[in-house]
Amino acid sequence: MVSAVTIFFISFYLFREGAGFFSHPPLEKGYAVMVHPASSLQSISNEELRKIFIEKSIRNWSQLEGPDQPLGILTLDTADSLYNSKQPEDRIEATSRFLLSHPDFIAVLPEKYGDKKKIRILHPPDLSPADLLLNTAWYPTSEPAPSFGIVAMLIGTLQVTLLSVVLAFPLGTAVGIYLGAVAPSWILSLVRPLIEMIAGIPSVVLGIFGIMVVVPAIQQAFDLPSGVTSLAGGIMLAILALPTLILLTSDAISAVPKSMTLSSLALGASSFQTIFKVVVPAAKSGLFSGAILSLGRIVGETMTVLMVTGNSSQIPHSIF
């Protein structure tokens, strides 16, 4: 009952915070775009804002469907010389005066410094899901127009997950089957505690191990300038998921009732046939849920992959 409440709370708050993302324009709260009232600019989009203020690739009014005139920009940091007093009325006055005398300027200032009667105030449109999901530029802290495209991160997650699944699942299932069905008990008593021990290592420690061992190894083996790659991330995540997968698989396999194994052997099947044709299919649901749990762990793991892949938001071209 407590957990139901907790889950409810968690989802509720996360969605609330997340939804807040979509009801704001991409400017800081309380800011707006201001131009001269006779300017040709009727509306402005997030894309244009970013290009003007951050990339500085739009530098001429002609790029905004206006006359061929260089574009001037004004933000709060550069407006110090403009604002001599702290009184809001003076600042409003100063803003309007500046914009009226400089028709080629675009300003992003707190909205309260703008006088709607004297200058034109524009608001860029609110952020939409398309901005989040389809945009590739991730600059969440840039001023004045941050950009929130998470495509790079989605692709990166996908790539690392895929890599670690390819590395870990076959190996993990094979070892799990061996430990669950074939291994004699002395091997089991040796190997199982070892695997349980690694399952308990916190992800940061594995991240350190990755930084100190895996990254330089990749660097040397493939002759790269730096070993911080998504291959390293895939390997580390595979190491992370492997123990869980092995333990769950071997549990699922040993949970198959002995009567099945015995009857199969009694009917003349070899142990190989018994294992692969009787036991494994019988344990299918357990194997499946084990696979899903490990996959969940792989996808959700933060620290290990953070330390080893460098956390840069670019779309990866290859696993290096």
Added chain:
Amino acid sequence: MKTNKIIREKLVFFFLKSLTLLVAVGVLGIVTFIGYKGLKKLSWEFIFSPAGHDGISGGILLPLAGTLILIVQTVIFAFPVGLLAGIFMNEYLREGRVKNFFRLMTMNLAGVPSIVFGLFGLAVFVKLCAFGPSILAGSLTLATLILPVLITTTEESLRQVEKDVRMASYALGAGKWFTIRKVVLPLAFPNIVSGIILSIGRIAGETAPIIFTVAASYMVSMPSSWYDQVMALPFSIYFLAVQHPDPGASKEVAYGCGPCFTDHPICF
């Protein structure tokens, strides 16, 4: 024909055996590497001297203390809730849709990645409740993290107490709550305690939930109130590792050893 099959089967088994050997050797290698590199730096003064941390020198007293404080605080928050929830689920609920629903919710909570818990902690405890980044916020977040584990362990261990014992207690005239308190709980206690130990291991090791809610990269002195930020071991490991490779080794030990010690009681 038959020999072919036999050869093929033997090959497959050999292959599986060698794969397992590979994995076992790899695991051993990782554990020894972490232990060796870490043990080199472990010394009495390392553990007990506080920062002096210009990032690199000095000891780990502060992070160690911080983690201990977080552990204690988290268990204080999570244990009563988890225990009561487990008791409620096992003793007072009948099998049916409601119980299955709660069980599903608990499993769900258990599977949430830790960084989502960190975000939740940030949104609710740090911002909404306005605790700010503090021990209070951090331990509440970690408490939510281990709650499902505690609930499941409590429920399991209560379930393992045989019905006969309860029936005998009722037959002697005891009430339900009295039975739970004096008969069932003491019997189930060892298992519940091992569940707590498991969660302590998890608390000690989690970085993501505490990044936003508690962890400081450098603190001068011990925390003095519930609202202070704290240095925590996992976060310090992360911070130093990203910043400078060598001290990473020095932290590893407190790490490699921690979970290993938590695993041992379970292994044996």
